[in-house]
Amino acid sequence: MTNSSAFLAPGMRVGHFRVAHAISRRIRLRSPLLGAPAFDASYFQALLEAISGVDTTRINIPGSSLVIVYDGQVETWHTIAVYLKGIPDEAYAPASVADSPVRVTDVAAKAFLTCAGQILPFPARAILGWTLALGTIIRGVETLFSQGLKVEVLDSAAITLALLRGRYFTAGSILTLLSLGQYLEGQSEYRSTQLLKSLLVPATDTVWVIRDGTELEISVNDVVAGDHIVCGSGERIPIDGIVIDGEASVNQSSISGESVPVHKKAEDSVISGSIIEEGRLTILVERVGSQTSMARINRFIDQSLRGKSKTQSKSSELADKLVPITLGLSGLILLATHDMNRATSVLTVDFSCAVKLASPVAVRSGMYAAGHAGVLLKGAAALDALQDVDTIVFDKTGTLTTGQIEVTDVIPCNGLDEVELLRLAAGAEEHYDHPVARAVVREAKQRKLDLPPISRVDFIVAHGVSAMIDGVNVLVGSHHFIAEDEGVPCAEVDDLALSLRREGKALLYVAQDQKLIGILGLRDAVRPEAAAVLDQLKNEGINKVVVLTGDHKDTALALADMLPQIDDIHYELLPEEKAGILEDLKRAGHTPAFVGDGVNDAPALVTAHIGICMPNGADLAREAAQVLLLQDNLQTLVTARRAATRTNRIIRNTFGATIGLNSMIMLMATGGISPVVSALLHNASTIGILGYAAMAASRPFPDTSEKRSVISRLLPRKERLC
Known part of the structure; x- marks a missing residue:
């Protein structure tokens, strides 16, 4: 393969980007697009890092530069160039704010220059102090005129006051502490984001590839x-x-x-x-790489991180409202005491830092913990929506039930025994690819029955099967097929059949030589954990459980008998009718979540306050839902609810801690502690609150992958003879 650096000359343009420098495995590009407010640079960075052959990327927003470290191959560069020339629409997010992460070298440089400046003569010390602070001061002035009183204005005012009084070490110390706080805050948010984005990355690191007729094990990135x-x-x-x-x-x-x-x-x-x-x-x-199906899911995770929850937005708004209080108190202290030192100390205490930053850290950490427990939340808004829910609406099949039909009754007639009846029925159904047929064959295999050889089999669509077994014609199918189409007398089991139907069971009739030899009862099995999960959901604040199904009335009511936690059940519904019932619930003042998995559930998933999709859901259902359950266990639904309530509780706790701690520090500032100590205490409290948010929200939930409820409300298998 040819190395790409051979034709990447400085000044060469690739879409909106210009090559600034290129060596064998590293290229630096420049583009004014990287600093544009509407351009989501971090999302674009994630897109590039998903390309096979790309090792790392780094974006410097103030410098409008992009550095890409890759394998140096022409093929990889061509893939990179496709993205540089055709930036996808998803990379433009008007709500995003361009920001440059603070690096540890920035913090170290400010600390060193602040200390070194103390040995310089006065003019040089003043020039160095104002130079270091210039960026913060300008940002504060710009914020004041463009956004009003925000935290940047407080920082700028505190540093400017210190500089005007000739307290250059104080100003430099505040700058260093601010940078250290921003660095640690950024690292906390970055790590929680990276943890979340790693959830759906395929675990495959290497793969076997055939090259020159030989199988070689290579890195997936080299494919x-x-x-x-x-x-x-x-x-x-x-x-x-x-x-x-x-x-x-x-x-x-x-x-x-x-x-x-x-x-x-x-x-x-x-x-x-x-x-x-x-x-x-x-x-x-x-x-490969970012073009694959799995990569599209990872890009979705990146997009979901842009959104803010309602709680986050409220926290940010409230934090901004606290800034004028700090400024006003500082002014009052100055008027009352004429002590600039105290006024500056008060200005260094900012309520909004921890309030604003703890929320996204808690949300990302909470989403990550939920993901490891089997719940994928599509963005922060899903947490709020789950917190608000007071009603859960289930589509029956595949949610409260397994979606897998099972044989519940084997009832022989006319002298046949149960084993022979099941053996003949399974033999006839063995080559029929239908859920009912698979259930019958599965039951026979579980009982370790030897199936008879079949000489001929005919499938009558939507009716049943006709098979020749040992020279005798065996019919298996519905009552209509056996009694009406084939003329086999079935009146002797009518009462029994009615009793089974009232239990919510479907019936399969079996006849041999025009004589009924038995019936099989079948039912979609209720999930063994369903009853316990519904109990837990009600303990978690869910007031109403509703079930929607297209099944017959008797089947629906049988489910309600098995799960008494169900408050309301609607049967024989069309897909559009399910969405209508959800609208009715919302008009009645309920906040419903809908749990489904089929294509026909998509209208209901969209109509509900929040849609929840089972792990084996169809593509359309997975797209429409805001929450995806990753494990085939309803216990993850309880985890989803707990993730929402826990995360919101943590956000409220961080808000309370922020107000309490910063009020105490502000009281100490009015009492005369120095601005440096005030800034140190403020930043230490902020880091502590962020640490709490990250650790508390990322605590693992109980592993539900192997847990199953010991409570089963299924009726026992009946062993009756007709």
């Missing part, structure tokens, strides 16, 4: 489009591509929402993030 990679059982596919050899059963539920593993063979496409459950595939690589 390029056109490579042939090999993935076996249990491995995660790290790229998007086309199968060129082999067959495998691939689980892609985490990406596509398909709950059943998909059979993949030559010429089928595969997507990154999928897991090979069984088999082996050789795949032609089509897309």
Whole structure:
């Protein structure tokens, strides 16, 4: 491969960017776009870092420069250039504010110059002091005229007062402490953000690739489009591509929402993030890095970090309102005591720093902790929405139930025993790919029954199966198929059938040689943890539980009998009717969350105050929901609620601590402590509050992946003879 630096000359333009300097594996570009308020530089940085072959990127907003460290290959540079020339719309966020992170070298430089300035003669000491403070003073003046009284105005006023009085060491110390505080605050927020963004990064570090006829294990970052990679059982596919050899059963539920593993063979496409459950595939690589399906999910995480929760916005607004109080108190102290030292000390105490910064740290840390417990929250607003919810509405199938049909009753007739009835029914259904057929075969295999050989089988769509077993015709299907289409007398089980239907069960009739030999009862199994979870949700402040389903009335009411925590249930609904019920709940003063997983749930997910999607949900449902459950366990729903309430409680605690601690420091400032001590105490309290927000919000929730409720309200299997 050719090294890209050979043709990257200084001054060369790539879209909005101009090459400033290039060596073999590092390139520095400049663009005024990097400092534009509407350009989300951190998001664009994340896009570039997702490119295969890119190691790190660094953006210097004041210098309008972008440094990219990469593998130096032409192919990688071409991919980088595509993004530089065609910046996606997602990189423009009008609400974002361009800011340059404070580096540890900045803090060290200010500390050194402040100390060194004390040995300089007066004119040089004054020039150095004003030079160091100039940027802060200008920023304060600009903020005053553009945004009003904000924290930048306080900082500028305190430093200016110290400089005017010739207290250059005091001014430099305040500047150094401010920089140290900004650096530590930035690091806290950056780390919590990086933790959150790491949630959905594929765990695959290396991959086997075929080059020159030999299989080599290389880093995923070194894979390029056109490579042939090999993935076996249990491995995660790290790229998007086309199968060129082999067959495998691939689980892609985490990406596509398909709950059943998909059979993949030559010429089928595969997507990154999928897991090979069984088999082996050789795949032609089509897309890598930021172009893959998994990378799109990671970009979504980046976008979600832009949003502010209602609590964050209120905290910021309240923090800004506290700035005039600090300024006013400083003025009063000056008028009352004529002591500039005390007035300056008061100015260094800023209520808004911790109030504004603790909220995003708590939110990001809370989202990260929730993610590790199986809940993906789409942005800070989802936390507020979950906190406000007082009603949870479930779509029945796949949420409160497993979505997997199970055989509940095997009832033989006319002298046959239970084992032979199930054996014949499973034999006839074995080659029929239908949920009911799979349930019957699964039950037979669980009982370790040997299925009979089939000489002929006919599938009658939406009715049943006709099969030849040991030379005898066996029919399996609905009452309509067996009794009406095939003319088999079924009146002898009518009372029993009615009783089973009232229990919410579907019925499968089995006949042999035009004689009914039994019926099977089937039902979508209620999740074993459902009852306990509903109890916990009500303990967490949920007042009303509603279930919506398209099922028959008897099936719906049977579910309500098994889960008495359900307050209301609606049955035989069309998808659009579900959304209408949610509108009715909102008009009645409720704040509903909707939990669903199907394409037909999308209208309800959007209509609800907040939509929650199960892990195996369809693409459209996952897109419409604001919360994704990552584990197939309803306990994660309780985790989602607790994450919201805990994070909001932590934000309130940080606000109280900020007001209390800073009020105490301000009282000490009015009592005469020096501005340096005042600034030190203020910054120490801010860092402490941020540390609390990060640690308290990131505390892990109990692991629910292996936990299942021991409470099961399913009716026992019936063993009756007709």
